[in-house]
Amino acid sequence: MYVDPNHSGKGVGTALLQALIDSTETAGVWTIETGIFPENHASLALHHAHGFRTVGTRERIGQHNGHWRDVVLIERRSNT
Template sequence: MHTRLATSGDAAAIAEIYNREVTEGTATFDMVPRTEAEQLAWMREHSGAYPCVVATSGQEAGATVMGWACLSPYRPRPAYSTSVEDSIYVHRDHQGRGVGDLLLGHLVALADDHGFHATFARIADAGAASIALHSKHGFDLVGVEREVGRKFGRWLDVTVMQRLRPR
């Protein structure tokens, strides 16, 4: 496996992984799948300080995108500019193989390299694997937001975790 910055050529694979969570899962609270054009527009916003990375099956051209992750601004107000939120999505066929671990390791390094002080994870529906993954990478539990989302006729909680950049 290999991680690298995402390119526009990854848009369809990223959208496929994301859209499955939109239509079948609770990892995102989005309700409408993204088109490839919408995914490309989203990717343009996730470059520079807020990168999107992919995990691929190898380094060769045409390697399978197994998952992706990104950093996003935590909140729009200027005082929050030193904080980011992470997102990680692994294709269901590749879960349990260390893809998420590889992606989060790369993302945490990028957050540190870009000078972000705090990285937050917002984990929907008590995702035990995601909570364990974030704990492994130095995230601590902040709290649980109760019934803040509704999807598939169910109220969903969001677990909030935070990692501070080592000093």
């Protein structure tokens, strides 16, 4: 998910990510995973602040605008 740059820094990303986490906890989901471009420092920081950890980097996993891209794989395990 991406937040419009005009709304950056207003807590929108935090609210959306927390709603996702709450819904997976309620549903009994053990692990959530996502992939983030390595240069997206704000998104990585947001996820790490909400209990996600970096698992590794998936190298050249797909093309974006004609260029092969790496993706940082992160996960969050349920506390319950």
